[in-house]
Amino acid sequence: MTAAHGGSKSEAAYRHLRQRIVDRALPPGERLVLEQIARELxxxxxxxxxxxxxLEAEGYVQYQRNVGAQVTSIDPDQYLHSMQTLALLxxxxxxxxxxxxxxxxxxxARRINRELKRKAEQGDARxxxxxxxxxxxxxxxxxPNTxxxxxLEREWSRLDLIRRSSFALVxxxxxESFAEHEALLRLVETRSPEAVVEQFAREHTLRTAHAAIASLQAEPEGKP
Known part of the structure; x- marks a missing residue:
């Protein structure tokens, strides 16, 4: 196998596994059996x-002692702290x-929000x-604060999986998020006071976080 060929296979395996994790076909906590995946691919x-x-380096996979590789689980405390930070930013x-x-x-922003509404109706979390x-x-x-x-770009990238999972949970x-976006746009368009815009935008992000935490806590024990 040439290096390029090997690299293309590694990329194909990466994209396949990442997509399955993102779509929750491989749910949080699912063990990844490398030999089985290799046979499938x-x-x-x-x-x-x-x-x-x-995937481990990007946070999608974690290694557990005596278990091996498995899809990263959502830790409620870590998730909440991350989302609180993102809300502030x-x-x-x-x-x-x-x-x-x-x-x-x-x-x-208006066009994106209209498309968001369509994706919401389709239930497409990704x-x-x-x-x-x-x-x-x-x-x-x-x-103006570069x-x-x-x-923010680093945080968005780091939280990509967990945010996608949070929308899938709730x-x-x-x-609700679409409606809040509409309200936020109105605040920006009407040049509302900076403090008002900041508070609304921050609370908008936190509402998703709190709803996801409530959903996680309501899941039966042992269910991913």
């Missing part, structure tokens, strides 16, 4: 192992950019999360 264990290591970035954002950016990030990125991008925006948040 008709390849050797080596590229599968490389793919799993890459998004809230401040949205507020500091509200007075500077242009009409073309607002039009983009597409919804990506569009949700695009919506907030559009509003936050007007902030360091803050760089930190489908009722789809419609």
């Amino acid at each position: 008709d390849m050797s264990v080596v590229p599968v192992r490389e793919a799993v290591r890459r 998004e809230g401040y970035a949205t507020a500091t950019g509200a007075a500077l954002i242009g009409e073309s950016e607002l039009d983009s 597409a919804y999360t990506e569009l949700n990030r695009d919506f907030h990125r559009t509003l936050c991008a007007a902030s 360091h803050l925006l760089a930190v 489908p009722a948040r789809y419609a």
Whole structure:
């Protein structure tokens, strides 16, 4: 097998496993048996192992002693702390950019939110999360604080899986989130006070976090 061939197989295994994790076909806590995955993908264990290591580095997979590789579980405390941090960052970035954002950016945010509504009706957690990030990125991008925006990009990327999982846990948040986006757009369009915009944007993110935590705590013991 050539290096390029091996690399392409590792990439194929990575994309396959990542998609299954994102779609919750491989739920949190699911053990990954490398030999079985290799047979399913008709390849050797080596590229599968490389793919799993890459997924581990990105937070999708974790290794447990005496268990091996398994899909990362959502830790309620860690999730809440991460979302609280994101809420603060998004809230401040949205507020500091509200007075500077242009009409073309607002039009983009409106279009994204309309598409979010369609994805909500389809129950597509993966597409919804990506569009949700695009919506907030559009509003936050007007902030003059470039360091803050760089930190936000890292947080959005790091929390990609867990946020997608959170929307999958609480489908009722789809419609609620769309309505809150509409309200946030109105606050920005009407040049509401910065403190008002910041508080609303922060509470919007926290509502999703609290709903997901409640859903996790309500799940029967042993259910992923």
